Amino acid sequence: MTEPKTPDTAPPAGSVRKHGRDGKSNATIYDIAKMAGVNASTVSRALSKPGRVSSKTQKLIEDAAARLNYQVNPFARALPTGKTNTFGLIVADITNPTFFDIIRGAETTATGRDYTLVLAESAESPETELTAARRLMATVDGLILASPRMDDDNIRALAQDKPVVVINREVAGVPCVVPDVNKGISEAVRSLAANGHTRIAYVAGPPQSWMSERRWEGVQAACEWSRLEAVRLESGKPTVDGGRQTARDVRASGATAVLTYNDLIAIGLMQELQAAGMVVPDQISIVGFDDIFGADFTTPPLTTVRSPLGECGEAAATRLLDLLHGSGEPAGTLSVETELVLRGSSGRILPAK
Amino acid sequence: MTEPKTPDTAPPAGSVRKHGRDGKSNATIYDIAKMAGVNASTVSRALSKPGRVSSKTQKLIEDAAARLNYQVNPFARALPTGKTNTFGLIVADITNPTFFDIIRGAETTATGRDYTLVLAESAESPETELTAARRLMATVDGLILASPRMDDDNIRALAQDKPVVVINREVAGVPCVVPDVNKGISEAVRSLAANGHTRIAYVAGPPQSWMSERRWEGVQAACEWSRLEAVRLESGKPTVDGGRQTARDVRASGATAVLTYNDLIAIGLMQELQAAGMVVPDQISIVGFDDIFGADFTTPPLTTVRSPLGECGEAAATRLLDLLHGSGEPAGTLSVETELVLRGSSGRILPAK
DNA sequence: GTCGTTTTGTCAACCGGTTGCCATAAATTG
DNA sequence: CAATTTATGGCAACCGGTTGACAAAACGAC
Numbered sequence: 001m002t003e004p005k006t007p008d009t010a011p012p013a014g015s016v017r018k019h020g021r022d023g024k025s026n027a028t029i030y031d032i033a034k035m036a037g038v039n040a041s042t043v044s045r046a047l048s049k050p051g052r053v054s055s056k057t058q059k060l061i062e063d064a065a066a067r068l069n070y071q072v073n074p075f076a077r078a079l080p081t082g083k084t085n086t087f088g089l090i091v092a093d094i095t096n097p098t099f100f101d102i103i104r105g106a107e108t109t110a111t112g113r114d115y116t117l118v119l120a121e122s123a124e125s126p127e128t129e130l131t132a133a134r135r136l137m138a139t140v141d142g143l144i145l146a147s148p149r150m151d152d153d154n155i156r157a158l159a160q161d162k163p164v165v166v167i168n169r170e171v172a173g174v175p176c177v178v179p180d181v182n183k184g185i186s187e188a189v190r191s192l193a194a195n196g197h198t199r200i201a202y203v204a205g206p207p208q209s210w211m212s213e214r215r216w217e218g219v220q221a222a223c224e225w226s227r228l229e230a231v232r233l234e235s236g237k238p239t240v241d242g243g244r245q246t247a248r249d250v251r252a253s254g255a256t257a258v259l260t261y262n263d264l265i266a267i268g269l270m271q272e273l274q275a276a277g278m279v280v281p282d283q284i285s286i287v288g289f290d291d292i293f294g295a296d297f298t299t300p301p302l303t304t305v306r307s308p309l310g311e312c313g314e315a316a317a318t319r320l321l322d323l324l325h326g327s328g329e330p331a332g333t334l335s336v337e338t339e340l341v342l343r344g345s346s347g348r349i350l351p352a353k
Numbered sequence: 354m355t356e357p358k359t360p361d362t363a364p365p366a367g368s369v370r371k372h373g374r375d376g377k378s379n380a381t382i383y384d385i386a387k388m389a390g391v392n393a394s395t396v397s398r399a400l401s402k403p404g405r406v407s408s409k410t411q412k413l414i415e416d417a418a419a420r421l422n423y424q425v426n427p428f429a430r431a432l433p434t435g436k437t438n439t440f441g442l443i444v445a446d447i448t449n450p451t452f453f454d455i456i457r458g459a460e461t462t463a464t465g466r467d468y469t470l471v472l473a474e475s476a477e478s479p480e481t482e483l484t485a486a487r488r489l490m491a492t493v494d495g496l497i498l499a500s501p502r503m504d505d506d507n508i509r510a511l512a513q514d515k516p517v518v519v520i521n522r523e524v525a526g527v528p529c530v531v532p533d534v535n536k537g538i539s540e541a542v543r544s545l546a547a548n549g550h551t552r553i554a555y556v557a558g559p560p561q562s563w564m565s566e567r568r569w570e571g572v573q574a575a576c577e578w579s580r581l582e583a584v585r586l587e588s589g590k591p592t593v594d595g596g597r598q599t600a601r602d603v604r605a606s607g608a609t610a611v612l613t614y615n616d617l618i619a620i621g622l623m624q625e626l627q628a629a630g631m632v633v634p635d636q637i638s639i640v641g642f643d644d645i646f647g648a649d650f651t652t653p654p655l656t657t658v659r660s661p662l663g664e665c666g667e668a669a670a671t672r673l674l675d676l677l678h679g680s681g682e683p684a685g686t687l688s689v690e691t692e693l694v695l696r697g698s699s700g701r702i703l704p705a706k
Numbered sequence: 707g708t709c710g711t712t713t714t715g716t717c718a719a720c721c722g723g724t725t726g727c728c729a730t731a732a733a734t735t736g
Numbered sequence: 737c738a739a740t741t742t743a744t745g746g747c748a749a750c751c752g753g754t755t756g757a758c759a760a761a762a763c764g765a766c
Contacts (some may be wrong), residue, residue: 028722039746044724054744074492075437076722078428080751086492093458097450097646104447107474111485116492121460132464139427139439141470242565267650291448292646297620392716407714429752433721565740650755 027068035064047072054333086116087320088136089144090129094121094179096238097292098262098309102146102167105313115141126208132194133158142320145169146313149208159320163323165316169210176333177322179318181218181289184305184338186325188259188287190223191340195348199229203269205238205245205261212261215289219259231255235265243268249278256284256349261287263295263304270298270345285346300344307338380421386472388417400425414674428636440673441489441496447474449591450645451615452661455499455520457521458666466674468494479503479561480507486511496593498522499666502561516676518669522563528676530669533566534571534642537658537691541612541640542575544693548701550610550638552582558591558597558614565614572612584608588618591685596621600629609637609702616641616648616657623651623698638699653697659690 028044036043038057045052046061053061057178057210064070078084091099107208109116110295118140122129126149133150136143142163148155152171158164159174192200202219205212216232223230233249243265250258250269260266266288270280280286280300288295291306315334322328382396389396391410399404399414406414417423431437442459444452456472463470471493475482483594486503489496495516501508505524509516512527519529545553547579555572558565569585576583589595596618603622604612613619619641623633633639633653641648642657668687675681 026722030722040722041724041747042745044722045745048724052744057745071491073430073432075431075721076751077724078751079426079432079722080724082751084428094460095453095646097453098449100448100453103472104474107447107472111473117472117487118466119456119470135469139423181756293448294650297647297650298651346436349676379752383752394717394754395715397752398715401754410714426752429721430754431721432752433754435721648740667713680707 014236015257016257023135026073027065027070029070032061032064032070033074034208035068036060052113065105084139084141086118086140086141087116087142087317087324088118088120088133089138089143089146090120090122090132090148091146092122092124092129092149094119096264098264098283098290099146100293101309102313102316103311106144106317107313109314109317109321114320115317124149124206126154130154138159141142141324143214144313144316144320146316147209148257165320167312167316170333173331175319175329175331177312177319178333178335179307179312179338180220180335181305181307181338184307184340185215185218185259186222186225187340188303188305188346189219189226189228192257192287192346193228195225195257195285195346197228197255197349199231199253199255199257200254201231201233201250201253201255201258203233203235203243203250203258203265205235205265209238209261213232215259215261224316235261238262238265240264240268240271243270244272247272250284251276257287257346258284259287259289259305261289263290263292263302266302266304266345267295267298272300279350281347282350291320291341296343297307298345303346304341305338306341310334311336375530376476379426380418380423381426382423384421385414385417388421389413410436416628437492438467439471439493440487440677441471441473441493441668442499443473443475443485443489443496443501444499445475445477445482445502447472449617450647451617451643452499452664453646453664454608455669458663458668459497459670460666462667462670462674468674474704475502477502477559479507483507490514495626496665497669497673499669500562500564516673518673518676520665520669525688526684528672528682528684530665531686531688532660532665532671532691533572533688534568534658534660534691537660537693538568538571538612539575539578540693541656541658541699542572542581544695545610545638545640546579546581547637548610548699550581550702552584552606552608552610554584554586554603554606554608554611555614556586556588556596556603556611556618558618560589562591562614568612568614588614591615592617593621593624596623597625600625603637604629605654610640611637612640612642612658614642616643616645619655619657620648620651620697623655633698634700635700635703638702640699644694648694649696651698656696656699657694658691659694661689664689 029040032043033040042053043061046058095132107117118136120132120136122132130150145166147168148166156173164174166174170176170178200223200316202216204216220230231253233246233253235246238261247269260269270286278284288302288304291304295302295304319328382393385396386393395406396414399411460470469630473485473489475485483503498519500521500678508524509526519527523529525685553576555569557569573583584606586599586606588599591614599623619639623639631637641655641657644657648655648657672681
């Protein structure tokens with residue numbers, strides 16, 4: 001309008017310039033202020049505090065901002081306020097599909113409420129986890145810990161600094177989102193009982209896993225109720241390989257039905273048993289946990305106790321955001337329901353031909 | 354040392370305080386400066402520019418920092434420098450397991466080099482993708498786009514602003530990491546030819562997918578070389594469901610072997626064909642792409658052309674980091690090899706009994 | 707002991723917003 | 737129409753680092 005300031009013509013085709021100077025999207029509130037003929041602080045107010053400036057200056061400023069295609073500098077904003085519109089999510093293992101849905105649920109919720117998700121993984125190590133958490137703490141407004149491996153005290157310590165929500169574990173004094181395994185487990189056990197099974201094995205997960213214990217307790221309780229025998233077996237890693245390695249113990253246990261800590265173990269176990277010539281479910285029933293991606297790829301497809309992981313992610317993110325905005329309970333556990341997904345890997349034992 | 358400043362005793366057990374003031378980890382370089390008896394700028398230099406201060410002041414400062422358990426405020430640092438030690442990764446679909454390995458590869462590399470990964474998803478929409486990219490641009494040092502859906506010009510525009518690396522697609526003028534499909538495809542086609550197949554179908558992916566076209570070209574080329582017939586079919590979504598829906602077309606095509614745009618489609622297709630009573634691979638061979646998590650859960654396990662996705666993620670992150678540190682090529686494509694993973698879903702056609 | 711060079715540390719400006727406080731203009735009230 | 741309240745915008749300090757310019761100190765050579 002004033003000068004014919006060579007409007008960014010198309011960049012010299014074929015050659016991409018080095019970054020920076022010419023891709024400048026860096027208009028500041030001062031530029032806007034100058035253009036709108038007001039003070040920078042007025043611009044700041046117009047852009048953040050709604051209603052603090054008159055509607056005509058508001059419009060003036062908005063127009064100027066649009067013309068300059070202004071974007072706030074998040075760091076400049078974060079510096080005085082400490083708010084970053086960002087939260088962190090730490091998962092134990094990025095390759096574990098259990099977390100995929102959690103990640104997605106959290107990401108969706110974040111984006112929907114104008115927050116950005118920062119992801120980190122702990123590689124199943126309590127130390128790495130704590131390090132990652134500390135690191136993230138500096139740059140986020142809050143933190144979600146999915147199946148954390150560090151101990152309760154550390155979690156509480158973090159929670160004292162900034163809002164923290166825990167998924168898949170209960171920590172006193174910290175808001176948690178936990179699938180309530182009882183419904184799903186009792187459905188599973190009843191189904192097994194109805195199919196004539198009398199001795200059921202539970203293949204446990206990693207010793208640090210809070211959830212593994214809950215599941216074991218649930219299995220015991222349900223078995224007692226249905227007057228079945230429950231035996232506990234240990235697994236190595238909660239992976240497909242870990243599952244394969246428990247096949248021997250499972251056969252030795254004399255159980256005709258197995259519940260495993262998670263679907264990965266169940267799948268590995270099933271593969272190994274089938275490789276040894278056993279027929280599922282005719283000779284042994286297998287029930288997993290979580291209903292992860294791929295649980296229905298197997299033959300037979302896996303019966304499993306589904307945890308609504310996506311919901312957990314969403315719920316945790318929602319709770320966190322509520323906390324950040326002053327609403328919401330500061331602590332307490334939110335339960336989400338689990339349910340049995342009956343597929344082909346469980347059923348009635350056929351008498352050996 | 355000076356005052357008996359009630360050293361943070363354990364917080365009143367059982368009651369978790371509100372966040373903020375007491376969890377103060379906020380020592381600043383000014384605090385350190387005071388404690389060490391130097392100027393704040395000296396502290397800043399001691400902490401960032403190695404060798405700029407004498408070793409004794411260095412030690413003095415480091416000790417003070419340790420005693421105060423100081424942590425830099427990333428925002429304060431980012432403000433003047435513009436560097437955030439953070440980069441973004443945008444994937445088309447978080448629930449698509451293809452990306453899991455990419456995410457993990459990138460995350461691992463990031464953490465290993467002291468960077469933080471910020472994750473966003475585009476839900477397969479070019480607009481959402483662009484929005485997310487713009488949003489992230491403000492807070493990250495660079496961006497990785499995995500299988501981007503937006504068009505080349507938009508990508509180049511982003512790349513002009515800050516370093517961008519693209520995975521699974523080639524964009525002129527922008528650094529890319531792309532699996533070279535030829536080796537894997539020719540292995541696959543040769544294997545099919547050796548098993549007597551003469552007519553091969555390719556089930557394509559989404560029209561915007563650059564990679565789907567490359568794969569189709571690869572299939573055509575390999576078929577020509579082996580003197581086989583290649584027919585192209587379209588799929589709806591590149592998902593298990595999308596795969597199921599192509600079953601009808603596949604049967605109608607008269608092909609005895611199918612390559613699909615990705616494993617998800619292959620799995621869906623296989624499920625549907627099996628449900629209709631066909632035996633894989635006795636009546637039809639199925640070959641997927643990518644070798645995603647779960648590809649070996651099926652019965653028979655899926656033969657597939659593996660793209661080293663984890664490597665792609667790593668390589669992209671490494672390139673980006675190199676770019677950020679001034680080394681590395683500003684553009685050009687890095688190829689990674691693909692290979693055939695021969696499993697049970699492909700083989701010789703058995704004559705109808 | 708003097709002069710030039712190199713180290714080392716200090717000063718002060720700056721990055722780009724936010725916000726408490728105050729002055730002024732506008733609106734309301736008596 | 738004066739007095740008072742309220743709405744609006746400006747000033748300036750501040751968040752916590754970084755960095756160029758410069759001064760003081762240390763060092764070496766002559």
